[in-house]
Amino acid sequence: MWFVRFVTSSIGKKLVMAATGLLLFLFLLTHAAGNATIFMSSAVFQDYADELHSHPLIVLVFSSALLAVLLVHIGVGLYLFYENRAVSNNRYVVSKRVVKNSLASATMPYTGLFVLLFLVIHIFGFTFSPKDVPISSTVRDMLSNFFYALFYITAFIALTFHLSHGLWSMLQTFGVNHPRYELFIARLSLVLPLFFFLIFGGIAFYFMTGLGANY
Amino acid sequence: MSSSINLTLKIWRQPHSDALGSLETYTLDHISTDMSFLEMLDVLNEKLTKEGKDPVAFDHDCREGICGMCGAIVDGVAHGPEKEVTLCQLHMRHFKSGDTLVIEPFRSRAFPIKKDLLIDRSALDRIIQSGGYVSVNTGGTPDGNSIPIPAKQAELAMDAAACIGCGACVASCPNGAAMLFTSAKISQLALLPQGQVEGKERALAMVAQMDSEGFGNCTNARECEAVCPKGISIRNIARLNREYLTAVLSEG
Amino acid sequence: MELNARVPAGPLAEKWDNHRFANKLVNPANRRKYRAIVVGTGLAGASAAATLAEQGYQVQVFCIQDSPRRAHSIAAQGGINAAKSYQNDGDSVFRLFYDTIKGGDFRAREANVYRLAQVSNEIIDQCVAQGVPFAREYGGTLANRSFGGAQVSRTFYARGQTGQQLLLGAYGALSRQIKAGRVAMFTRREMMDVVLVDGRARGITSRNIITGEMESHVADVVILATGGYGNVYFLSTNAMASNVTAAWRAYRCGAGFANPSFVQIHPTCIPVHGDYQSKLTLMSESLRNDGRVWVPKNQGDLRKPADIPEAERDYYLENKYPSFGNLVPRDVASRNAKEQCDLGKGVGSTGLAVYLDFADAISRDGRETIFKKYGNLFQMYEKITDSNPMVEPMMIYPAVHYTMGGLWVDYDLMTTIPGLFAIGECNFSDHGANRLGASALMQGLADGYFIIATAVANYLGTNKLEQINEHAAPFLDSRRGCEDRIARLLKNSGGGPAGKCTVDEIHKELGRLMWDNCGMARNATDLQAALEELPKIGKKFWDHVYIPGNTREINQSLERAGRVADFLEFAEIMIRDALTREESCGCHLREESQTEEGEAKRDDANYSHVSVWEHGGDGAPKLHKEPLSFEFVTPSQRSYK
Numbered sequence A: 001m002w003f004v005r006f007v008t009s010s011i012g013k014k015l016v017m018a019a020t021g022l023l024l025f026l027f028l029l030t031h032a033a034g035n036a037t038i039f040m041s042s043a044v045f046q047d048y049a050d051e052l053h054s055h056p057l058i059v060l061v062f063s064s065a066l067l068a069v070l071l072v073h074i075g076v077g078l079y080l081f082y083e084n085r086a087v088s089n090n091r092y093v094v095s096k097r098v099v100k101n102s103l104a105s106a107t108m109p110y111t112g113l114f115v116l117l118f119l120v121i122h123i124f125g126f127t128f129s130p131k132d133v134p135i136s137s138t139v140r141d142m143l144s145n146f147f148y149a150l151f152y153i154t155a156f157i158a159l160t161f162h163l164s165h166g167l168w169s170m171l172q173t174f175g176v177n178h179p180r181y182e183l184f185i186a187r188l189s190l191v192l193p194l195f196f197f198l199i200f201g202g203i204a205f206y207f208m209t210g211l212g213a214n215y
Numbered sequence B: 001m002s003s004s005i006n007l008t009l010k011i012w013r014q015p016h017s018d019a020l021g022s023l024e025t026y027t028l029d030h031i032s033t034d035m036s037f038l039e040m041l042d043v044l045n046e047k048l049t050k051e052g053k054d055p056v057a058f059d060h061d062c063r064e065g066i067c068g069m070c071g072a073i074v075d076g077v078a079h080g081p082e083k084e085v086t087l088c089q090l091h092m093r094h095f096k097s098g099d100t101l102v103i104e105p106f107r108s109r110a111f112p113i114k115k116d117l118l119i120d121r122s123a124l125d126r127i128i129q130s131g132g133y134v135s136v137n138t139g140g141t142p143d144g145n146s147i148p149i150p151a152k153q154a155e156l157a158m159d160a161a162a163c164i165g166c167g168a169c170v171a172s173c174p175n176g177a178a179m180l181f182t183s184a185k186i187s188q189l190a191l192l193p194q195g196q197v198e199g200k201e202r203a204l205a206m207v208a209q210m211d212s213e214g215f216g217n218c219t220n221a222r223e224c225e226a227v228c229p230k231g232i233s234i235r236n237i238a239r240l241n242r243e244y245l246t247a248v249l250s251e252g
Numbered sequence C: 001m002e003l004n005a006r007v008p009a010g011p012l013a014e015k016w017d018n019h020r021f022a023n024k025l026v027n028p029a030n031r032r033k034y035r036a037i038v039v040g041t042g043l044a045g046a047s048a049a050a051t052l053a054e055q056g057y058q059v060q061v062f063c064i065q066d067s068p069r070r071a072h073s074i075a076a077q078g079g080i081n082a083a084k085s086y087q088n089d090g091d092s093v094f095r096l097f098y099d100t101i102k103g104g105d106f107r108a109r110e111a112n113v114y115r116l117a118q119v120s121n122e123i124i125d126q127c128v129a130q131g132v133p134f135a136r137e138y139g140g141t142l143a144n145r146s147f148g149g150a151q152v153s154r155t156f157y158a159r160g161q162t163g164q165q166l167l168l169g170a171y172g173a174l175s176r177q178i179k180a181g182r183v184a185m186f187t188r189r190e191m192m193d194v195v196l197v198d199g200r201a202r203g204i205t206s207r208n209i210i211t212g213e214m215e216s217h218v219a220d221v222v223i224l225a226t227g228g229y230g231n232v233y234f235l236s237t238n239a240m241a242s243n244v245t246a247a248w249r250a251y252r253c254g255a256g257f258a259n260p261s262f263v264q265i266h267p268t269c270i271p272v273h274g275d276y277q278s279k280l281t282l283m284s285e286s287l288r289n290d291g292r293v294w295v296p297k298n299q300g301d302l303r304k305p306a307d308i309p310e311a312e313r314d315y316y317l318e319n320k321y322p323s324f325g326n327l328v329p330r331d332v333a334s335r336n337a338k339e340q341c342d343l344g345k346g347v348g349s350t351g352l353a354v355y356l357d358f359a360d361a362i363s364r365d366g367r368e369t370i371f372k373k374y375g376n377l378f379q380m381y382e383k384i385t386d387s388n389p390m391v392e393p394m395m396i397y398p399a400v401h402y403t404m405g406g407l408w409v410d411y412d413l414m415t416t417i418p419g420l421f422a423i424g425e426c427n428f429s430d431h432g433a434n435r436l437g438a439s440a441l442m443q444g445l446a447d448g449y450f451i452i453a454t455a456v457a458n459y460l461g462t463n464k465l466e467q468i469n470e471h472a473a474p475f476l477d478s479r480r481g482c483e484d485r486i487a488r489l490l491k492n493s494g495g496g497p498a499g500k501c502t503v504d505e506i507h508k509e510l511g512r513l514m515w516d517n518c519g520m521a522r523n524a525t526d527l528q529a530a531l532e533e534l535p536k537i538g539k540k541f542w543d544h545v546y547i548p549g550n551t552r553e554i555n556q557s558l559e560r561a562g563r564v565a566d567f568l569e570f571a572e573i574m575i576r577d578a579l580t581r582e583e584s585c586g587c588h589l590r591e592e593s594q595t596e597e598g599e600a601k602r603d604d605a606n607y608s609h610v611s612v613w614e615h616g617g618d619g620a621p622k623l624h625k626e627p628l629s630f631e632f633v634t635p636s637q638r639s640y641k
C-alpha cells in the first residue's frame, strides 16, 4: 500500500514527525492562549475552563486526537532515535560537530523525553485532578509549590530547546527553505519558542514567587 | 611563506573489511607547509615503504578537488578543518608544528571499509542507477536551443550539479544519512525542464534505493552542508522533501 | 603492418553519410547475442557503453576508480566546442574543421576531423537533453564563449566544470543501462592485457584491485577508452591513475601506436614547488586575456616583483609577438616560458616560473571587474600557493597536459588489430600535432555517442566470429602472462627494503629524463642521450624496486609499479618518435628545425605523415608511415607575429 510505503520511507517518517510536530505546536498555541487568561484573573480562567468543559464531546474528541498525535510523534521520534543510533553510535574516535548551535538539534530526543515526563506529571496533576476542586484553584495550589513550579520551568526550557530546532526543522521537512525567508524563519524559530517560554514560564513564575497569591 | 612542521599522526589501520582496525601512531618531521594533505600522506607512505612497513591505503585520483575520490575524517571533521575543500585541496599550512592529527576513514553502514582509509561508496552509484538521469537514448534529440532555460534556473541547477559524490555528507551526518547527495542529484533535474517528465518516478525510486542501502534518516542536523566541499546547500534537501511529498501523494 | 585508413570516397561533406549508408548493420534482435567490452568510463567510454547498450548489445565496462564517474574527464574545466553558430559570428562546420586541422598543424586526417566537426552539434543537443546544466543567456538560450584563441565563440560550458557535467550526463546514461541489466559494470578493475583469438581481439584480462584476482572477460569486440599517457612525465595535470597500460598492452599485442611524441604542454599551470609534489594544477587559459606575462630583464634578479621597476621587466611575449602578445597559442607560450627560465630569468624559489601580472588590468578595469572575472581562479590559486593574485602577480609554468598521440585507428576507429577499437584521448585521431582548447571533450563524445556504434555494427556485420569462452587457451595464456609479470614485479620484495628504491622514486627519475630531453623543445643529442639512459632506469626498476605487501590484497604500490613498468617501456617509442621526426610541428619543436626568428618550422615534403610504431618483439620497434594528403585545405605555416 502506498501509505505504508510512504510512512516507512526515511522521508515519510520525517514528514510524520513534522506533521505531528505541527499539530502539537498548534495545540500549544491554543493552550498558551487559554492559559494566558490566568494573568487576567482566576474568574476569567475558570470561565474559560468551564466553557471548554461544557462541550464534553468536543473535549473528548480533541483530547483523543491530541493523544494519538502525541503518541505517534513520540513513537516515531523514538524509533528514529533508535534507528539512527544504530547507524551512528561511536563511529569515530574523534568526532566534532561543525555546525554552531547544534545543541538543540543534537538533543531533540532528550528534550522530547523530558517534555514527555513533564506531560505525564502535568496531566496527572491537572486533567485528573479532583473534579470537585475548581481547576483554577488546582493550578494555583500546585504551582505555588516551589519545586513543582521549578520542575515546570525546567521542562519549559527543554520545550523551548525542542521547539527552537523543531520549528525550523519542521519547515525544512515540509520543503520550506528559501533564501528570501531564511532570516525570517531563523528568527521565528527563536522568537516563538521564547514566546511560549514567557507565557508558560510566566505562569509558573507568577505562582511560584507568590505574585499570583491573590489571583 | 613556506616553512616546515613536525606532526604526529594517528591513522586508522585496518588490513581488510573483516579485520579489526585500530589507530596507529606515526611521526613525520620536516613537512613543508606547501604540501597538500595527500602529499603529506605520500611522504608518510614513502617513509613506511622504506621501513618495510605497509603504506596507508587511501583513495585519490584528480588531486584537484573534482573527482570526489579522496576523503578522510581529520580530527573529527570530514575533509579536515578548512571550509569547502576536499582533502586533496587541504594544505599543510593550516596545521601547526607539534599538532597531533587523528585520521579516520569516512564511516557509514553503507560504506564498508576496504582497507585503512579506503572505503566502498558504490551505494551512491546505486542511488543514481535507480533513476538519477533523464531517460534519453543517444540521437534524435531536439536542438539545444529548443528548450530555453532561465539563466537563474540553470545556475541553481548547476549549484546542485556541482556535487562530486565524495560521501563526506554521509560520513559527517550524525545519522549517516545520504540526503544531501541524493537531494543534490534530484534537485539538478527537478530544476530543469528536461527532468520534469520523470520527476515523480525519479524521486520515489531514488529515495527507495537510498533507504534500502542502509543510510540513516535525516533529522536536519545540517552537518552535511557544513562539511560539503562543494557548498551544496540543504535547501536541496528541502526541495527533495517537497518533490517526494508531491510524488507520493500523486503517484506513490 | 598494414595501415589502411579506409577513408570513404566522395566529397568531404558527404563522406560520413555515405559511409554510414555503406556500412553493414546488425539486426536489432541479434544485437543482444553480441558482447562488447568497453575499457574506461571517461567521456569516450561512458558514452560508448551507454549507446551500445541502448542499441541492444551486451556491454561489459571497466574502470580503475571506485565509480565510473570519477574518470579523468571529470577534471576538464574550460568547455566543449561545437559548430552551432548560435552567435551568428561566421562559424560553420567547415570553419571548425579548418581550425582543428590548422590548429593541429596539418598532421591529422581530413576526413576524420571533418566528421568530428559534423557531429559536434549533435553532441550539444544530446547533452542538453540529458540535463547537462550548460550556461545560459538571460533569454534562456545557450551561452558561448571564445576559447583557445579561436576567432568565433563556439565553446559551450558549465561554469568551470564542463568536463564534470558532461561526464555526469554520460554516467547517467550509463547508469540507466546498468539498471536495465544491459551493462555489467566492473569498477576497481585494471585491464592488464588484450586477448587475441585468431588475430582478433576477443577479450581482456583484468586485475581486481580489491582482491588481486586475475579475471578473463570474453567479448566480440573490445573498445579501449583509457585516456592519455601524460603521466609518463610523473608530473602533469592528469589524474594520478591516468596511464598508458591499456594502450601499451594493445601495442604489445600488435596494435600500431601513432605519434607517441605529440604531447601538449599547457602554459598556465601552477609551478612546481618541491620534490614531494605529486600533481600540477591547471589554471584556466582565460587568465591570459587580462594577465601580462613577464620576467625580470636581469638574470637571477631575486627582488620581489613589486620592487622591480617597469624598465627592468621583460614582457617577452608582447615584445616578440606584437600582434598576438600574451594570447599566442599554447605551444608558443609554453616554449617561450621555458626559454626565459633556461636563460636564468625564471622567478620563484625554483627559478622555474614566470609572472602573470594583473596589475595593469586592475588599474584599467578596477579591482571589482577583475575579481568578478577571475575571482574563483584567484581563490583556487591562493588555496594552493597562499598568495593573492590581486596583490602579487601570479606565478605560472608550463605543464604536461594532453597527449595527441595514441593508438593508430582507421576511419572506423579500429586499431590495426581487428575487433579492437580505440576512442577518446587514447587514440591519435583528430588533433594532429596540437589540440585546440575545448576539442578533447568534443572528440571523446563524438567517438562514443555517434561514431563507435556504427563502426561496431559494421565490424560485426562483416565478420563471422567463433563462439569461445574464458577457458580457451589464449585466455589462459594471457592470465598466466599477467600473473607472471606481477610475480616479477614482486620478486625483489623479499628480504626487506634495504638498498632498494620505491616505485615513485623511479617514476620521478623517468619523469625528469623525459621532461628534460623529450619535453617542450627537443634535439637529437638530448633525445639520443635519453635513449641511452632509459634502459638504465628500466634495469634499476626491475632489479631494485621494492613493493611492500602482496598481490592478494589491496596494494596500491603494486598498482603503480605495473603502470610505471609500462611507462618505462613506452618512453622508448616516445623518444624514438621525437628523434625520427626531424621537423617542428605543433607541440613538437625540434631545435634543429626552426625559422631564422626561432619559430617552429614544418617540413611538409618529408614529414606529412602519421608515424606509426609497431612492436618489434625483442628487437627495436618498427616505424610505419600513414601519408597525409590534404585535398580540401592547403597547409600553411603558422605565424603569430
Ligand SMILES: Cc1cc2nc3c(=O)[nH]c(=O)nc-3n(C[C@H](O)[C@H](O)[C@H](O)COP(=O)(O)OP(=O)(O)OC[C@H]3O[C@@H](n4cnc5c(N)ncnc54)[C@H](O)[C@@H]3O)c2cc1C
Binding pocket: C039, C040, C041, C042, C043, C044, C045, C062, C063, C064, C065, C068, C070, C071, C072, C073, C074, C075, C076, C077, C078, C079, C080, C162, C163, C189, C190, C191, C192, C225, C226, C227, C228, C237, C238, C239, C242, C243, C245, C246, C282, C401, C402, C423, C424, C425, C426, C437, C438, C439, C440, C441, C442, C444
Ligand atoms: C586539467 C584538465 C583540463 C582539461 N580541460 C579541457 C577542456 O576544457 N576542454 C577539452 O576539450 N578538454 C580538456 N581536457 C582534456 C580532456 O579532459 C581529456 O582529453 C578527455 O576528458 C579524455 O577523455 P577520455 O574519455 O578519453 O579518457 P579519461 O576521461 O581519461 O578516462 C580514462 C578511463 O579509462 C580508465 N582506464 C585507464 N586505464 C585503464 C586500465 N588499464 N584498465 C581499466 N581502466 C582503465 C580510467 O579508469 C578512466 O575511466 C582537459 C584535461 C585536463 C587534464
Ligand code: HEM
Binding pocket: A028, A031, A035, A049, A062, A063, A066, A115, A119, A122, A123, A126, A127, A135, A139, A152, A159, A200, A201, A203, A204
Ligand atoms: C504553566 C503552564 C501550563 C498550565 C497552567 C497548564 C494548564 C493545564 C490545565 C489546567 C490542563 C487541564 C485542562 C483540563 O482538563 O481542563 C492542562 C492540560 C494539558 N496540558 Fe497544560 N498547562 C501548562 C503547560 C503545558 C505545556 C507546556 C504543555 C505541553 C508541552 C501542556 C500540555 C497539556 C496537555 C497535553 C493537556 C491535556 C489536554 C487534554 O486533556 O486535552 N501544558 N494544562
Ligand code: HEM
Binding pocket: A014, A017, A018, A019, A020, A021, A022, A024, A025, A028, A073, A074, A077, A078, A080, A081, A105, A108, A109, A111, A112, A113, A115, A116, A117, A119, A162, A163, A165, A166, A167, A169, A170, A171, A173, B218, B219, B220
Ligand atoms: C513528548 C515527548 C516528545 C518527544 C520524545 C519528541 C521527540 C521528537 C523527536 C525525536 C523529533 C525529531 C528530531 C529531529 O528531527 O531532529 C521531534 C521533532 C519535533 N517535535 Fe517533538 N517530541 C516530543 C514532544 C513534542 C511536543 C510536545 C512538541 C510541540 C508542542 C513537539 C514538537 C516537535 C516539532 C515541531 C518537531 C519538528 C519536526 C521535524 O523535525 O520536522 N515535540 N520531536
Ligand code: SF4
Binding pocket: B162, B163, B164, B165, B166, B167, B168, B169, B170, B180, B181, B184, B224, B227, B228, B229, B230, B231, B232
Ligand atoms: S553533497 Fe557534498 S559532501 Fe555530499 S557527496 Fe556531494 S560533494 Fe560530497
Ligand code: F3S
Binding pocket: B172, B173, B174, B175, B176, B177, B178, B179, B180, B217, B218, B219, B220, B221, B222, B223, B224, B225, B234, B237
Ligand atoms: S547532517 Fe544528516 S541529518 Fe540531514 S541535514 Fe544533513 S543529512
Ligand code: FES
Binding pocket: B059, B060, B061, B062, B063, B064, B065, B066, B067, B068, B069, B070, B071, B086, B087, B088, B089
Ligand atoms: S583526489 Fe579528486 S577530489 Fe581529491
